Amino acid sequence: MLDVACGRAEVLRRVAERFDVEATGYDSDAALIESGPPGLDLHVRDSPPPGPFDVVLCIAASHALGGFPDALGALAQLVQPGGEVLLGEGYWRRPPSTEYLDALGGASADELADYSGLMRAAEEAGLTPLHASVASEADWDRYEWLLILNAERWAAARPGDPGAEVLRERARSARERMTMPRGRDTLGFAMVLLRRDA
Numbered sequence: 001m002l003d004v005a006c007g008r009a010e011v012l013r014r015v016a017e018r019f020d021v022e023a024t025g026y027d028s029d030a031a032l033i034e035s036g037p038p039g040l041d042l043h044v045r046d047s048p049p050p051g052p053f054d055v056v057l058c059i060a061a062s063h064a065l066g067g068f069p070d071a072l073g074a075l076a077q078l079v080q081p082g083g084e085v086l087l088g089e090g091y092w093r094r095p096p097s098t099e100y101l102d103a104l105g106g107a108s109a110d111e112l113a114d115y116s117g118l119m120r121a122a123e124e125a126g127l128t129p130l131h132a133s134v135a136s137e138a139d140w141d142r143y144e145w146l147l148i149l150n151a152e153r154w155a156a157a158r159p160g161d162p163g164a165e166v167l168r169e170r171a172r173s174a175r176e177r178m179t180m181p182r183g184r185d186t187l188g189f190a191m192v193l194l195r196r197d198a
């Protein structure tokens with residue numbers, strides 16, 4: 001099993017423990033890989049190792065494979081025929097406003113599709129949707145407000161750190177998103193299980 005841009009490899013650790021599989025992950029951030037959990041085969045790199053793998057995880061990481069929708073083709077190549085991809089990807093629940101895109105840090109509407117477009121793009125890449133689970137508004141509330149709280153706490157505890165201003169800005173944008181009209185129901189996030197066609 002491969003985890004693309006695994007970050008701290010927390011998802012990979014949980015899946016590996018539960019299913020007792022050989023788990024490989026990579027991320028371009030050396031600090032994250034160095035602080036990853038023991039017992040996993042973790043690498044610092046910015047492109048995937050050669051496949052194919054039985055299962056590939058790509059959670060909030062399609063940018064590491066060229067972004068949506070190109071990442072879907074790359075994922076289809078990484079998994080063997082009949083193998084499965086677990087994709088965690090954003091989608092538009094409604095067309096985003098200019099203000100919302102600005103508060104996402106200058107995103108553009110064509111970076112994502114709507115839910116149906118996400119599924120169609122997977123099928124066009126040779127990946128058949130098997131199951132999907134989407135974040136609820138309660139999930140989003142927990143994610144965004146905890147992100148704001150943690151970013152501001154981190155920055156307050158390290159006033160001289162160059163990263164403090166970056167995190168304060170991230171918290172400011174997230175608060176703007178969460179409090180603007182339609183800010184809580186514009187962006188969705190789906191975990192989609194996909195099977196590569198044989």
Ligand SMILES: C[S@@+](CC[C@H](N)C(=O)[O-])C[C@H]1O[C@@H](n2cnc3c(N)ncnc32)[C@H](O)[C@@H]1O
Nearest residue numbers: 005006007027028029045046047059060061064
């Ligand atoms: C939003 S995080 C997701 C991490 C992980 N998949 C998770 O769900 O916790 C995105 C990750 O992509 C990594 N990243 C960005 N570009 C990359 C690249 N070209 N190759 C590998 N990792 C990359 C970042 O370092 C970061 O850890």
